[in-house]
Amino acid sequence: MIMSILQFGCGNMGGAMLKGWLAGGFAPQSFTIVDPYLETAPAGVRLLGAAPEGEGAFEVVLLGFKPQQLPDAARAIAPSIGPQTLLLSILAGVDIATLRSHFPLARAIVRVMPNLAAALGKSPIALVGDADEAARAQSDALMAPLGQAEWLSDEDQMDLVTALAGSGPAFVYRFIDALAQGAAELGLPRDQADRLALSMVEGAAMLAAGSDHAPAELARRVASPGGVTQVGIDVLDADDRLVSLMTDTLRGARDRSAEMTRQAQAKT
Numbered sequence: 001m002i003m004s005i006l007q008f009g010c011g012n013m014g015g016a017m018l019k020g021w022l023a024g025g026f027a028p029q030s031f032t033i034v035d036p037y038l039e040t041a042p043a044g045v046r047l048l049g050a051a052p053e054g055e056g057a058f059e060v061v062l063l064g065f066k067p068q069q070l071p072d073a074a075r076a077i078a079p080s081i082g083p084q085t086l087l088l089s090i091l092a093g094v095d096i097a098t099l100r101s102h103f104p105l106a107r108a109i110v111r112v113m114p115n116l117a118a119a120l121g122k123s124p125i126a127l128v129g130d131a132d133e134a135a136r137a138q139s140d141a142l143m144a145p146l147g148q149a150e151w152l153s154d155e156d157q158m159d160l161v162t163a164l165a166g167s168g169p170a171f172v173y174r175f176i177d178a179l180a181q182g183a184a185e186l187g188l189p190r191d192q193a194d195r196l197a198l199s200m201v202e203g204a205a206m207l208a209a210g211s212d213h214a215p216a217e218l219a220r221r222v223a224s225p226g227g228v229t230q231v232g233i234d235v236l237d238a239d240d241r242l243v244s245l246m247t248d249t250l251r252g253a254r255d256r257s258a259e260m261t262r263q264a265q266a267k268t
């Protein structure tokens, strides 16, 4: 059976999800994409420049544009949402109550926080929703090709999870870049430092993902007593530097998500 999925916004994140769904075997004919700035869509996917008119409600509607665009976009989206519609939103900092006030008819509303690795089926995906068992099962089935989904027990956790799972790749990319920058400063050609840093992180992440041991234990195993690695780890641990840096990073991003949530509430 072909499901009708209407997706508003197909940029970086919406595009990654579409790619993951198509790679996971979803029929292209299931998808209608609305994106005023997108010029082409994958073969078989219907692309519209504006919300469909006179087509009634879709089974699934995904909101994938920038959070600040919601107040202006909501009126055009509303006719596609009816009492049978599962509304999925990846908008950072827009809570369920705000979504509900814009789309009162939706059968269920589920906030989804993925990251760009959805394109590879490797995204962590946090879910929280105003959804019954059937809508939760439908959401799980939709997320399955995109990565590993986890339901949050409380919507308040979404701001922090956005920082960790949604923004997280940016922090890892900066870490890789900083490793390469450090190695270049200490004498390696920059392009070689870039290659070595990236392939090191790729292999380390794959090993950790396939290991029964926690990352802290894996780090301990790399560090031979009295050897090279321990000296570097001691630098990371001095004054709890690395943990403090990560905590401050997540706190800042989490607080911005909470602030965006308040701003979106004020615009309902």
Ligand SMILES: NC(=O)C1=CN([C@@H]2O[C@H](COP(=O)(O)OP(=O)(O)OC[C@H]3O[C@@H](n4cnc5c(N)ncnc54)[C@H](O)[C@@H]3O)[C@@H](O)[C@H]2O)C=CC1
Residues within 6 Å of the ligand: 008, 009, 010, 011, 012, 013, 014, 015, 034, 035, 036, 037, 038, 064, 065, 066, 067, 069, 073, 090, 091, 092, 093, 113, 114, 115, 116, 166, 167
């Ligand atoms: N980029 C990321 O890694 C992540 C982004 N998100 C969320 O995903 C959403 C989109 O972010 P990005 O993909 O990074 O932004 P983006 O700017 O790459 O994509 C937004 C897309 O929305 C389209 N658009 C603009 N107005 C529209 C309208 N009225 N109707 C339909 N489409 C419209 C734009 O043409 C663009 O293609 C945001 O709400 C963000 O919070 C969530 C998790 C991770």
Ligand SMILES: O=C(O)[C@@H]1CCC=N1
Residues within 6 Å of the ligand: 092, 162, 166, 167
């Ligand atoms: O930076 C942002 O606001 C979005 C949410 C998570 C990743 N990108």
